[in-house]
Amino acid sequence: MSKFALITGASSGLGLEFAKICAEFGYDLVIMARNLANLNALKKEIESKFGVRVFVFGCDLSLINSAKKIYDFCQENGVKIEILINNAGFGDHGEFIDCDLKKQLEMVQVNIASLIELTHYFANLMIKFGGGKILNIASAAALSAGPKMSVYYASKAFVRNFSLAISEELKDKNISVTAFCPGPVATNFGLNANVGNAKVFARSDDANAVAKRAFKAMQKGKVLVYDGKFMGIANLLTRLVPSSISAKVTGFLNG
Helix, strand or coil: CCCEEEEECCCCHHHHHHHHHHHHCCCEEEEEECCHHHHHHHHHHHHHHHCCCEEEEECCCCCCCHHHHHHHHHHHCCCCEEEEEECCCCCCCCCHHHCCHHHHHHHHHHHHHHHHHHHHHHHHHHHHHCCEEEEEECCHHHHCCCCCCHHHHHHHHHHHHHHHHHHHHHHHHCEEEEEEEECCECCCHHHHCCCCCCHHHCCCECHHHHHHHHHHHHHCCCCEEEECCCHHHHHHHHHHCCHHHHHHHHHHHCC
C-alpha cells in the first residue's frame, strides 16, 4: 500500500511548500483547501515533477463536518495516511468587540475544532496501521495573549498545548506529534488577517525554508519546536516577564 501525506491548507504558503517537500520524499498526497483551482494546478505540477499520485479535495474547514468528509474520502479511496500535516489556519486583526463574530467563530472551527477532528480520525487509523507522524502548525502566537488578535493567539496556544498532551499519549503507539511554532512567515497570512503593516511582520521568514525545518523536525519526532532567530529568546522572555506585560508588548507589536 502506498504511503500518503495529508496536508490541509495546501493551496498556498506553507501548505503548498509542505506538499512539494512530501512529494520530493516519495509520498503520495491528499491536498485540501478551499481554492480548488490552485489545488488542481499544484496537483499537475507535483505529479509531473515528482511522479507521485495527488488526490485533490476542495473543502472549507470552517464548515462543521468538513473533517469527517475528508476522512470518508480517504477511506473510500483506500488511502493510508502516514503523515498528517494540520497546516490550515487563519487570523484576524482588530479589537475583539469590534470584530465580526462569525469570522471569529469560523477561526475557532478551522484552527481548533477541525484540527481536533482530523487528528482524532487519522491518529486512530495510524494506530491500526502501525504508526505515523502528525505535524501541527502552531505559531509564535502560542507564547502570549495577543491583544488585537485575541482569538487567533488563543487558538494557537490551544494547538501547542493539545499537541504536547497527545504527544505524550501517543508516544507508545509509534505516533509522533510535533507542535511547530514559527515566527512571521512570508505568506498571505498577514494580508488576509489585515495585519500586513504590523510591526511583528517587519521581518518574515521564507516559507520554503520554514516548511523544510518543520518537516525535518517532524521526521526527527521532535515534540515542540520554536522556529526562528528570536523565538528562543521570546520563549524565555515570556516565561520571565509577567503575562500582563507580555500582553502589552504583543499588543504593541500587533499594531
